[in-house]
Amino acid sequence: MIAHMRISCGFPPSRDIVDHARRAEALGYDRLWTYDSPALYGDVWIALARVAEATQRIGLGTAVAVPNLRHVLVTASAIASIEELAPGRLACAFGTGFTARRALGKRPVSWKFLRDYLVQLRKLLRGETAEAEGARIAMLHLEGFAPKRPIETPLLLGVMGPKGVGIAHEIADGVVSPVPVGGFDWSALLVNGTVLEPGEDHTCERVREAVGPWFTVSYHGAWEIAPAALGGMAGGKEWLARIEAERPDPRERHLAVHEGHCCGLTDRDRGILDAVGPALLQWGWTGTAEQVRVKLDAMAKAGVTEVIYTPVGPAIPRELESFARAVSL
Numbered sequence: 001m002i003a004h005m006r007i008s009c010g011f012p013p014s015r016d017i018v019d020h021a022r023r024a025e026a027l028g029y030d031r032l033w034t035y036d037s038p039a040l041y042g043d044v045w046i047a048l049a050r051v052a053e054a055t056q057r058i059g060l061g062t063a064v065a066v067p068n069l070r071h072v073l074v075t076a077s078a079i080a081s082i083e084e085l086a087p088g089r090l091a092c093a094f095g096t097g098f099t100a101r102r103a104l105g106k107r108p109v110s111w112k113f114l115r116d117y118l119v120q121l122r123k124l125l126r127g128e129t130a131e132a133e134g135a136r137i138a139m140l141h142l143e144g145f146a147p148k149r150p151i152e153t154p155l156l157l158g159v160m161g162p163k164g165v166g167i168a169h170e171i172a173d174g175v176v177s178p179v180p181v182g183g184f185d186w187s188a189l190l191v192n193g194t195v196l197e198p199g200e201d202h203t204c205e206r207v208r209e210a211v212g213p214w215f216t217v218s219y220h221g222a223w224e225i226a227p228a229a230l231g232g233m234a235g236g237k238e239w240l241a242r243i244e245a246e247r248p249d250p251r252e253r254h255l256a257v258h259e260g261h262c263c264g265l266t267d268r269d270r271g272i273l274d275a276v277g278p279a280l281l282q283w284g285w286t287g288t289a290e291q292v293r294v295k296l297d298a299m300a301k302a303g304v305t306e307v308i309y310t311p312v313g314p315a316i317p318r319e320l321e322s323f324a325r326a327v328s329l
Contacts, residue, residue, distance in 0.1 A: 005296065006030040006306040007327050009320060010063055010190065012040065012263050013047030016316070021051040023317050024058060028329040031059030031091070033176075033188075033308050036066050039103035040261055045078040052086035060086055063176045063190065063308060064095035064158035067117035068109045072132050076124040076139055079153050080146035087147070093176040093188075094118060095158030102224050103258040105251070115167050118155055122171075125151040156186065174305075182303025189304045193284030194311070195292055195322035202280040208273050209313035213262055215276070215283045216269040223257050235275030242268045263312055285309075289326035296327055 008031040009024045011017050021032045032051060036044040048060050060082060065075065082090045094117065096108035123130040127149025129138045139149060157168040158176045165183075168175045174186025181187050194210035201207070219239060222229045230236035247253045260266050265273075273280060281287070285295055299307060307327075311319030 004305065005300050007324070007329055008033060008059070008061075008188070008306055008308045010034065010308045010310040011316075012037070013042035013044055014263075015042075017047050018050050018054045020316055020320070021055050021058060023320055025055050027320055027324040029058060029309075029320070029324070030306065031061050031308075033061040033063035033093070035262070036062060036064060036069065036097075037100040037103060037261070038069065039100070040258065040263065045082070048082050048090070049085060052082055052089070055086075057089075059089050059091065061091045062093055063188070064093045064097075066097035066100040066109070067094055067114055068097065069100065072117055072120045072130070073124060073137050073139070076121055077141070077146065079121075079125065080139070080141065080151055083147050083151055083153060091154040091156060091173075093156035093158050095176075096164075098224075099220075099258065099261055102220075102254060103261065105254050111163055111167060114157070115171060118157070118171050122155065125149065125153060154186070156188070176308070180299055180302040180304050184303070184305070186306065187304050188306040188308050189299055190308045190310060191285045191295075192310045192312070193286035193292075194313075194319060195289055195326050196281075196287060202273075202276075202278045206313070206315060207286075208270075208280070209265065210311065210315070210319060211280055211283055211286050212265045212269060212273050213260060213312045214310070215280060216260075216265070216272055217262060219269075219272060220257050220261060224254075234277075234279070235272040238275070239268050239272055242271070262310070289322070292323070292326040293328075 007029055009029050010033040011020050012035045024032055034044055034047050044062055096114055098108045101108045120130040120132050124139050129136050154173040156174040156176055157172040159165050159168055160177055160179060174184050175181050176188040178190045180189055192214040230240050243253055243256045247256045285292055309323050
């Protein structure tokens with residue numbers, strides 16, 4: 001492993017997350033991050049509590065939690081609960097909730113809302129009084145109900161563009177992003193894909209199951225932001241036609257679009273993979289172990305300090321083990 005580069009993993013909250021966490025801990029992964037999208041996955045805080053009690057060393061994290069889904073004091077209390085179960089092992093990244101909000105038929109929250117939320121949350125965790133929804137609030141927990149304040153949980157921001165990066169420099173302890181972001185002491189990069197075995201290609205069902213769910217996210221995003229672009233994407237017209245046929249009411253189409261987001265393939269998605277062909281192998285960190293190591297080295301040079309590998313598919317232990325070998329954990 002490249003010196004000073006942390007290797008972590010990320011999963012949606014599910015029935016199997018404890019098994020994934022135990023395997024990741026045994027393999028030497030630094031932290032397990034989990035996603036927050038209640039229309040798609042289980043509860044992020046319940047998942048972290050389960051992992052905290054089932055593991056000894058591995059760090060825990062939200063990547064990312066979505067602020068408007070919970071009152072800020074609810075989040076502060078949840079953080080306190082995890083800190084009691086696993087002192088010093090938690091870090092929390094927060095974002096505007098592109099997928100979590102879109103899956104609810106809503107736009108992401110504003111950067112102002114997110115910034116205000118983190119400012120309020122820091123005050124609460126320090127044991128100070130904050131103001132939310134026009135009322136003064138504070139953590140009133142007595143001994144035995146939460147750790148003593150201040151609670152020093154690192155707070156990060158999920159970012160992509162310059163506005164988020166600027167706010168992160170102002171109020172956050174670091175960033176989590178699907179693109180490399182330099183200039184931070186803690187810069188975590190979300191990556192996906194699979195380490196290929198000799199002879200495997202885009203027709204291999206294991207590869208399709210491991211790469212496909214993240215590949216099709218680009219179609220989900222295009223539908224939300226620039227639906228006309230789907231016409232120029234492999235299988236996009238056919239995918240959209242099936243969406244519209246299955247959900248003739250436009251108010252419900254987002255429910256089909258985001259089904260299986262980052263965790264599985266629908267029959268509609270499989271049609272995309274058939275259409276895209278060998279280009280599937282160009283997605284994410286899909287390649288040989290040597291190709292993965294080359295990508296890791298490039299990210300270290302770009303200022304990334306942590307890679308969060310987000311495997312999917314029916315063979316998670318295999319994905320964790322092959323990636324760990326590739327990066328020499």
